[in-house]
Structures are given as structure tokens and as C-alpha cells.
Amino acid sequence: MQSQTTQIAVLIAITTLIFLLMPLFLILYIRSYARHKKNHSLEKQHMQQKFESEILQARIEVQDQTMQTIATELHDNIGQLLSLTTLTLNSVNLNDSEKAEKKIGNSLTLINKSIKEIRELAKLLHGEQVVENGIGYALDQEITWLNKTGAYEIENNNGLIRVTERSPDKDLIILRLLQEIINNIIKHAQATAITFDAFYKEKVLHLNIKENGIGFDSEQATISKAGMGLNSIYKRIEMINGKLILNSSPNNGTIILIEIPYP
Template identity: 75%
Template structure:
């Protein structure tokens, strides 16, 4: 009988302990859950702030690239056209009517060409509006500026011109990525031919740029902190959950393929 009483007392003690411990564990679980929830919120908020900061930095870089393009265009193209117009008009001899008319006509043609170039510059000044018009138009504008250099044979397949959907933040980053790639080609590649393909397939935007320049060792270059801006490109690809495929070898050219969930 005493053993039975002891066993019952023991079971009651165990039940009481469990009854007391369950609320404690429940409180600890709730506190732990709330702490994780708070940390998750702070982490998410921090990621959002980093994303917004990167978008702002990208916008500044796009604007800076725009200003550089405008400065180069004013100096190399519009400035030369206006100087040539001035020289032509200064050489007009009104006593020779036929030659004077021909030179004035040539001057008018130069002025009209200058006006056309200035209109193109005006479009470039509205860089953000260009992105708002769609990534296809932004890519097309960059290709137009590249073609004006007259240094490369361009093969372009831009299927994004008539794209009906947009993603302004992603479009801005994609535009900046293309600018960085083109700048790398101009500065380092010594290429003669550039191929650019852009299209959308199954909600994934594909952008491929290939050139026949001197190439490089991707493994060696990726290890360098400042190598050709590749770290910046990889960083921005991660930010928008994109995928970058880089193929290159010395003396065999380079190809970069970008795949981004879109929109």
C-alpha cells in the first residue's frame, strides 16, 4: 500500500512538474519566435535599404555615364560640325555667286546635321525617361552611341524594343550592366566585332554580349578586387537574383551572358 501511495505521489509530482514546465517552455518558445521574427524583419529592412542605396548609386553612375557621353559628343561631333560650318561660311565669296551658293548649301546641311545631333543629345539627357520607355529602347540607345564610334562591326538582335512589360529598378541595373560591359570592351578588349543579343524567354530576360578581342583568364581576373569591374557586375547580378555566365580565354575573345527573372 505504501508503495502504491509513493508511486501515486511520484506521478502527481511528475504531472505537476510537467504542468509547470509547459508554460515556461511555451513562454521561451514565444520569446524565441518573436526574437527571430524581429531579427528577420531587421534583416529584411537592412536588405531593402542596401537595395535602395544600390539603386541610387546605379542611377548616379548612369547619369555620370550620360554626362561623359554628352561631353564626348559635343567635343568630337557637334563641335567639329559647327567649326566646319564656321570655316565654310567664312570662305564664302559673294562675288562668285555659284560657289557661294554651293558653300551656303553645304553650311545649311552641316547646321541641320548639328541640330539632329543635338536632338539625339536631348534624348540622352532624359536617361531615366529612356529607361521608363523600356529596357529595349535603353539598350537600343546605348548601341546607337557605340555605333557612332565607327570602330566596331556590330551584329545586333534586340527583341526587347516592343516589350510591353517594364521593371524600372531592374531596367536601370541592366542598363548600367550593359554600360559597364561596353566600357570594358572599349578600354580593354581591342575587339573588331561585337555581337549583342537581347530577348525575353519564359519570364527570363537574356542579354548576351560577345566580342573577338584579346580575352583574359576569368579565374585570375575574378580574384582581383578591381579587375575590369567584374566584381561590381557580379554584385549587381546577385542583387536582382540574376545569373552571369562568363566565357573568355587569352586571344579568344569574351562573351558575357546575363539571365534575369523578369519583370
């Protein structure tokens, strides 16, 4: 009888303890959940701020790159066209009507070509209009400007890719990625030929670039992500949940494969 009473007392004690501990565990769980939720919210806010900061940086860099392109084009192309026009007009001899007419005709051709080039530059002066026309147009314009330098043998497979969906913020980062890659090729690769292959398939934007330059140790570069602007490129790829594969070796050129979920 006493043993049974003791068992009942122990059972009551355990039950009481459980009822006392349950609110405590519940309070601890609620506090833990609230803290986790707050940390998640702060982390999400931090990621959003980081993304917005990256967008702003990309926008500034795209604008800087645009200004450099315009300055180069004004100096090397339009400046040359206008100088030729001036020389041609200065050499006109009105006493020789036949030659004068021919030279004036040539001058008009040069002026019309200059006007056309200035109109193309005017498109770039609208800032983000290139991106507003779609990522396909933006990438194609960048390759076109590179081709106009005449420094490389350019192959642009698929031409202007058609992407019906839009993601302006992501487009800015993608455009800046291409600009950084092109700048790296110009500065370091010593290439003579560059092939661009861009296509859009199953909600993924593919951008492949191949050049025949001096190459480098891509395995070491991928591990360290240092030098030649690779750190910035990898950082931006991660920010838009993309994937980058780098294949290169000394004296064998470089192949860059990029896959980006889009939009």
C-alpha cells in the same frame, strides 16, 4: 499498496513538473519566435536600404555616364559638324553665285545634321527618360551611342527588344550593368567587333555580349571576382537575382551571358 501509492505520487510529480515546464517552454518559444521575427525584419530592412542605396548609386553612375557621352558627342561630332559649317561659310565667294549656292546648301545640310544630333542629346539630358521609355529602348540607345564612335564593328541582333512590363529601379541597374561591361571592353579588351543579343522570354531578360578582344582567364576571374569591374558587376547581378556566365580565355575574346528575372 505502498508501491501503487508511490507510482501515483511519481505520476503526479511528473504531471506537475510538465505543467510547470510547459509555460516556461511556451515563454521561451515565444521569445525565440519574436527574436527571430525581429531579426528577419531587421534583415529585410537592411536589404531594402542596401537596394535603395544601390539604386541611388546606379542612378548617379548612369547620369555620370550620360554626361560623359554628351561631352564626347559635343566635342567629337557636333563640334566637328559646326567647324565644317564655319569653314564652308567662310569660303563662300559671293561673286561666284553657282559655287556660293552649292556651299550654302552644304552648310545648311551640316546645320540640319547638327540640329538632329543636338535633339538626340537633349533626350539624354532628361536624365531617366531613356529608362522610362523601357529597358529595350535604354539598351538599344546605349548600343547606338557605342556604334556612333565608329571604333567597333557592331552587330545588334534582335534590335530593340519589346518588354511590355516595367521595373524602373531594376532597369537602372540593368542599364548600368551594360554600361560597365561596355566600359570594360573599351578599356581592356582591345576588341574590334562586338555582338549584342538581347531578348525577353518567359519572364526572363537575356543579354548576351560577345567581343573578339584579347580575352583573359575567366575561371580565375569568376572565382576571385576581382579586377576589370567584375566585383561591381557580380554584386549588381546578385542584387536583382540575376545569373551571369563568363566565358573567356587568352587571345580568344570574351562571351558574357546574363539572365535576369523580369520584372
